[in-house]
Amino acid sequence: xxxxxxxYFFWRKTKNNAMLLFSLACLLIAVTPLVLxxxxxxxxxxxxxxxxxxxxxxxxxxxxxxxxxxxxxxxxILIGLGALFGLPVGIMAGIYLAEYGxxxxxxxxxxxxxxxxxxxxxxxxxxxxxxxxxxxxxxSALAGGVALAILMIPTVTRTTEEMIRLVPQSYREAGLAIxxxxxxxxxxxILPTALKGITTGILLAIARAAxxxxxxxxTALGNRFWxxxxxxxxxxxxxxxxxxxxxxxxxxxxxxWGAAFVLIALIFLLSVIFRIVTRSRYAEH
Amino acid sequence: xxxxxxxxxxxxxxxGGGGNVPxxxxxxxxxxxxxxxxxxxxxFKHMTMLFALGVLSLVFLMGYEMxxxxxxxxxxxxxxxxxxxxxxxxxxxxxxxPLIFGTxxxxxxxxxxxxxxxxxxAIFLSELAPRWLERPFSFLVELLAAIPSIVYGLWxxxxxxxxxxxxxxxxxxxxFGSLPFFKGPAYGFGMLAAALILAVMVLPIIASISRDVxxxxxxxxxxxxxxxxxxxxxxxxxxxxxxxxxxxxxxxLGLGRAVGETMAVTMVIGNRSEISASLFSPAYxxxxxxxxEFAEATSKMYTSALIEVAFVLFVxxxxxxxxxxxxxxxxxxxxKTT
Amino acid sequence: MKKLNIVxxxxxxxxxxxxxxxxxxxxxxxxxxxxxxxxxxxFDVYHTKTGIEFNYQSIGSGGGIKQVTEGTVDFGASDGPMxxxxxxxxxxxxxxxxxxxxxxxxxxxATYNLPGYTGDLRLTPDVLAGIFLGDIAKWxxxxxxxxxPGKILPDVAIIVAHRxxxxxxxxxxxxxxxxxxxxxxxxxxxxxxVNWPVGLGQKGNEGVSGIVKQSEGSIGYxxxxxxxxxxxPYASLKNKAGNFVKASFDxxxxxxxxALANMPEDFRVSITDANGKDSYPISGFTWLLVYKSMKxxxxxxxxxxxxxxxxxxxxxxxxxxxxxPLPKEVVKLVEKKISTIETK
Numbered sequence: 001x002x003x004x005x006x007x008y009f010f011w012r013k014t015k016n017n018a019m020l021l022f023s024l025a026c027l028l029i030a031v032t033p034l035v036l037x038x039x040x041x042x043x044x045x046x047x048x049x050x051x052x053x054x055x056x057x058x059x060x061x062x063x064x065x066x067x068x069x070x071x072x073x074x075x076x077i078l079i080g081l082g083a084l085f086g087l088p089v090g091i092m093a094g095i096y097l098a099e100y101g102x103x104x105x106x107x108x109x110x111x112x113x114x115x116x117x118x119x120x121x122x123x124x125x126x127x128x129x130x131x132x133x134x135x136x137x138x139x140s141a142l143a144g145g146v147a148l149a150i151l152m153i154p155t156v157t158r159t160t161e162e163m164i165r166l167v168p169q170s171y172r173e174a175g176l177a178i179x180x181x182x183x184x185x186x187x188x189x190i191l192p193t194a195l196k197g198i199t200t201g202i203l204l205a206i207a208r209a210a211x212x213x214x215x216x217x218x219t220a221l222g223n224r225f226w227x228x229x230x231x232x233x234x235x236x237x238x239x240x241x242x243x244x245x246x247x248x249x250x251x252x253x254x255x256x257w258g259a260a261f262v263l264i265a266l267i268f269l270l271s272v273i274f275r276i277v278t279r280s281r282y283a284e285h
Numbered sequence: 286x287x288x289x290x291x292x293x294x295x296x297x298x299x300x301g302g303g304g305n306v307p308x309x310x311x312x313x314x315x316x317x318x319x320x321x322x323x324x325x326x327x328x329f330k331h332m333t334m335l336f337a338l339g340v341l342s343l344v345f346l347m348g349y350e351m352x353x354x355x356x357x358x359x360x361x362x363x364x365x366x367x368x369x370x371x372x373x374x375x376x377x378x379x380x381x382x383p384l385i386f387g388t389x390x391x392x393x394x395x396x397x398x399x400x401x402x403x404x405x406x407a408i409f410l411s412e413l414a415p416r417w418l419e420r421p422f423s424f425l426v427e428l429l430a431a432i433p434s435i436v437y438g439l440w441x442x443x444x445x446x447x448x449x450x451x452x453x454x455x456x457x458x459x460x461f462g463s464l465p466f467f468k469g470p471a472y473g474f475g476m477l478a479a480a481l482i483l484a485v486m487v488l489p490i491i492a493s494i495s496r497d498v499x500x501x502x503x504x505x506x507x508x509x510x511x512x513x514x515x516x517x518x519x520x521x522x523x524x525x526x527x528x529x530x531x532x533x534x535x536x537x538l539g540l541g542r543a544v545g546e547t548m549a550v551t552m553v554i555g556n557r558s559e560i561s562a563s564l565f566s567p568a569y570x571x572x573x574x575x576x577x578e579f580a581e582a583t584s585k586m587y588t589s590a591l592i593e594v595a596f597v598l599f600v601x602x603x604x605x606x607x608x609x610x611x612x613x614x615x616x617x618x619x620x621k622t623t
Numbered sequence: 624m625k626k627l628n629i630v631x632x633x634x635x636x637x638x639x640x641x642x643x644x645x646x647x648x649x650x651x652x653x654x655x656x657x658x659x660x661x662x663x664x665x666f667d668v669y670h671t672k673t674g675i676e677f678n679y680q681s682i683g684s685g686g687g688i689k690q691v692t693e694g695t696v697d698f699g700a701s702d703g704p705m706x707x708x709x710x711x712x713x714x715x716x717x718x719x720x721x722x723x724x725x726x727x728x729x730x731x732x733a734t735y736n737l738p739g740y741t742g743d744l745r746l747t748p749d750v751l752a753g754i755f756l757g758d759i760a761k762w763x764x765x766x767x768x769x770x771x772p773g774k775i776l777p778d779v780a781i782i783v784a785h786r787x788x789x790x791x792x793x794x795x796x797x798x799x800x801x802x803x804x805x806x807x808x809x810x811x812x813x814x815x816x817v818n819w820p821v822g823l824g825q826k827g828n829e830g831v832s833g834i835v836k837q838s839e840g841s842i843g844y845x846x847x848x849x850x851x852x853x854x855x856p857y858a859s860l861k862n863k864a865g866n867f868v869k870a871s872f873d874x875x876x877x878x879x880x881x882a883l884a885n886m887p888e889d890f891r892v893s894i895t896d897a898n899g900k901d902s903y904p905i906s907g908f909t910w911l912l913v914y915k916s917m918k919x920x921x922x923x924x925x926x927x928x929x930x931x932x933x934x935x936x937x938x939x940x941x942x943x944x945x946x947x948p949l950p951k952e953v954v955k956l957v958e959k960k961i962s963t964i965e966t967k
Binding site: 371374473474569578 | 653682683684685686687688689690780782787788789814815816817818819822823824825826834837838840
């Protein structure tokens, strides 16, 4: 090699290494906020997490102490309602798309489900206000549940479809071969096989719904008392965090971090489970 | 044997095509002259179709409700709603231009910051990282996307904003203060804070999808380049140009999320309906105005104005998402059939 | 299998939720953040006493007015009185009149964050308006310095904080500024949500006090209780008579004295910029917005009982929480008004 060639090669090599370093740096920069946020929430939030936090009701404005028991239950109920309305729709639509989905109608639905998943949650909240709160004439957990259901549907639909598609053709053929009608094959053989993946998709949708704030602001509103009725306003972890975060009261801010920690822990846990289950899914095939 | 003959398309593609019959059985399927019409199958198929129809119509229902809800302001202001700047509930005059400006500027700035980082991350994860490193880090990046917006907002108020107010903004002002972008007092809250938080939020989306796109490109291309003596980076450059449109799709998806982001932005953007060149100024986004003012819009016109803002946001995100999905879909499709 | 278990569990949870709430009566209200401190105390005490739940969401006076108009709550709260047009709309939509029931009085103070500044900060109406108009942009502006002789004011930009939501506190504040500053009246006007010339917006009294507490050099307007509860300093203001007065319940009561003579029948009165040498200029009533005739008569009578309690025992909580109790004469008039609410 001539000196020029040697130099050029060296230059290319340097660029290569520089790019390696750059992309590594990008990764580290990207992961830093995650670490920062998680650790900050952990540090700030853990001090607020005593037994009181989980079982006590909020105290009057400005007084220290109290907890978020009603908010925790509220989030649970809202997710439950969202699942009640959203899961059947999502799963059935997913089955349709997977089993009968090779026509333009299905293609459009699939496409719109993806588009639906990108609609801001605040817009969904506005729609839920118009179609539930106004006719009912008051805020309610029901309205919040409807908003969350709309948010859950796209994830559940697409996951169900993907998981059912992963079930090998041989299962379907086997069912048909022994004379089981198509629909029974789908329900009794295909669905249970895909169940693990579908469940994790549901868990993921629930995780997303649990972290939502915007759509609840004017549907479920909020409730400082213990309430489990679905036709009444209901508190939720996220709205409590929002209310408390804006205030100057130190104790409220502390509790907000505690709630944030509970949320993050819940979501991380579900994400890990999802990862493990789908990883083993792929490992099987 | 009662497979529905007419309804089963003969598709020879790979498994998973929903309702397909493998080639060998195709002959049997066509040959059966009279199919026993199974009630169960009919009911089931149409029941599931009904639900799919429900999902489809949900999107149209939403659009319709919002369009109908904004009738008042549409008739009063028409297109001017998008072009004027006064947001005055007292005098019932509404112009959404500062809101649109706030949303778009914060989102574009976020993309500006996040895009190079995301591509760097995607390259590292897909091309350069060994398996044992790639899996956990991919997971970590995805976890970033799972953090709820409200938690980002909380962190934003108590960590990011003070840091901006006390460290970054004064530094920017003293070094680049002559530029119009860094004028004004250091509130901490404002456009810069919103852009930074949005950048953190869209980074995982763009990075994950770009990584998927890069991984979908067959190894053949890489091997060919390496075989010809290219360095890792040079072969990556080639792959990147192939993946261009996929990455564009990922970017559009990220943009879609940034545009619709509510809580984190509301908590740090300063809530001021004003157009300004300075990044230090407080601003307002479409999603934030709805979150702040919807529960108390006291006049019909006010409510209608807010619903119209929601409608604009709705249309914007649909367009962005539709474009993005089309692009990503076409890219990954291209590689599925090769 | 797993799915079946999930479904059963979900059904059980929902079954519990859907079961009608026990005989405990619950009323929902929403509105002003101004009186939130005392309302939350009242509702907590009353709940312990009677078991009846009053769930109050502080979403701002604008929100209170809207929800009362739409009928999505059992009662509302506001410190900006409803306009005639709003009252008419509410009456049309709900088929019954909406009454303004004054509960307490409070003061809107200018709270600030000036580390290193000791002692009292004095402001005049002109200077206050100038700050919020954006004309006075720095703390060491001569206009501020001349009314605070001998004090060192830092060369720091003034960060203005205002409400981003519809607020009765904003109403009282802008009502005052409209009265004392021609420039303000022309440029901005009064209302629960106005086009603020400068500043950062945040939701609720909590939000504004939050910004001020965290941002050096900031100034914002909040209800007295919020400033005190958070150990935040607030300015003394020059009143109509020319004295610099610091907000307190006595000063607020003094402001109300002048209004007593001409109290309108529906209690919608403004007591800002009042006469009297001890009056605090930015004082105001706060009202509960109540339907004259509610469909649920059980709720109506529970509400009426509460209102009577608020006029009696309730008033004793006011001073501790930095609100001013209603003048005795006003209480008498309010009691009469409460009895017009239909409970049968």
